[in-house]
Amino acid sequence: MDAANRGTDSPATRATSVYERLKADILSATLEPGRKLQLRFLMEHYDAGQTPLREALNRLSTEDLVIGKEQRGFFVKPISLEELGELTKTRCWVEGLALRESMTNAGPAWEEALLVAHHRLDRAPRSLDPERFESNPEWERLHHAFHVQLIGGCASRPLIAFCEQLADQLNRYRALSSRKAFRVRKVSQEHADILAAVLAHDCEKAVALLQRHFERTAEVIRTDLENGSVAGPG
Amino acid sequence: MDAANRGTDSPATRATSVYERLKADILSATLEPGRKLQLRFLMEHYDAGQTPLREALNRLSTEDLVIGKEQRGFFVKPISLEELGELTKTRCWVEGLALRESMTNAGPAWEEALLVAHHRLDRAPRSLDPERFESNPEWERLHHAFHVQLIGGCASRPLIAFCEQLADQLNRYRALSSRKAFRVRKVSQEHADILAAVLAHDCEKAVALLQRHFERTAEVIRTDLENGSVAGPG
DNA sequence: TAAAGGCATAATTTATAAATTTTGTGACTT
């Protein structure tokens, strides 16, 4: 069940394969919020039977990316400004905690791994097209890796898993918001500042910078959604 | 899918019914850690077909109460002293955070609800049999309600859900440890002390008492497991 | 106009078939 346990080849079961593709499509907002996930449609679109589809949907409903209504089928979780705020606030609290623990516990090896993670992220282009924004999967991957490394020294697998879940849900909001807004913001500078604070062992500053990083991202998304580029359901 | 959304009558789908019974049996350690969950056995024991069983197992594997190995079936999550420590540490961090937020935000209504929750817990007998310990489901329910109320004012549903998940996993360890050990400890006094600190608006003290409450419980369980009353798998 | 009943759609469950892993037996090698 654990993606990390498997090699680079295709997943062992259809259920896991469908789960991953479905999750990716929800997080990238290819399957828009509130949309009904009808088995018939999913079966032909993902080329799978009912059983693996049902398993995937049940896993996703536990992760709160899919809402399952009894006897009425499955839906992509709707979005709301309230939830955006709640998720961001929670992420600030929990990742702040985790970063503090990481910096307290971890040694030079952790710092060096973080340095490398940042280096790789810094080299990757934010957009595939320099003119207009087009999401770069490699940058997304390295961005995720950097943030995971940041909290990876906290010595609590459940906490890390929770942080990743929050990050997933917030990534969906980010994918939903129009991409152009991100060009005006110097995200890479924020990452660099966080790294510098960590290497300087300035715990309070690092935590504060990380939290501001999350809050600024949320702010961009919020104004973007309020301007109606994507309508959230009631 | 949400248990709270349904009335007191039986669940709408077999999958949810099986999910709830299976979860209860895992948390009460009726299904012991490490045990293989064979479909054939589960089908006749829970009187359900493969599909609803499979859905329930997939939900539980996302909650980390069941481990699903690809092409090799499902197993009750094994226990370990390491995990016990990790879960306890994480619960101290996160519920400490949540309690702090609750006390900061919430008003008199929250305090009064906490007072009532404690009152009810205090009246319920810890054991059904005064002579030797026998788990009282009503006490367990009220105990859970008290702890949920304690963090219920933090205004973050994802955080509350995460706390409940940690609590579930730790309850399994508690159910596993021999029950007699709990007689020597004045758990009810600890709850009363926490309540008093909350009502006195002494945030630091309340958090510290709550964390000690979790750590003491873990300590009892740890020595109990080390004495080999229940053998954990490798 | 409102309520009741029937029809159509969709979710849920059971049953059956296919693929994969594990286990046990036997032969071959050291």
Place this chain on the structure above:
DNA sequence: AAGTCACAAAATTTATAAATTATGCCTTTA
């Protein structure tokens, strides 16, 4: 003679297809 490797049989998981059950809508009737 003991251990290891390979092959075959059994058990189990996974997937597909069919049947059942529930829900929503539309029509009809009071």
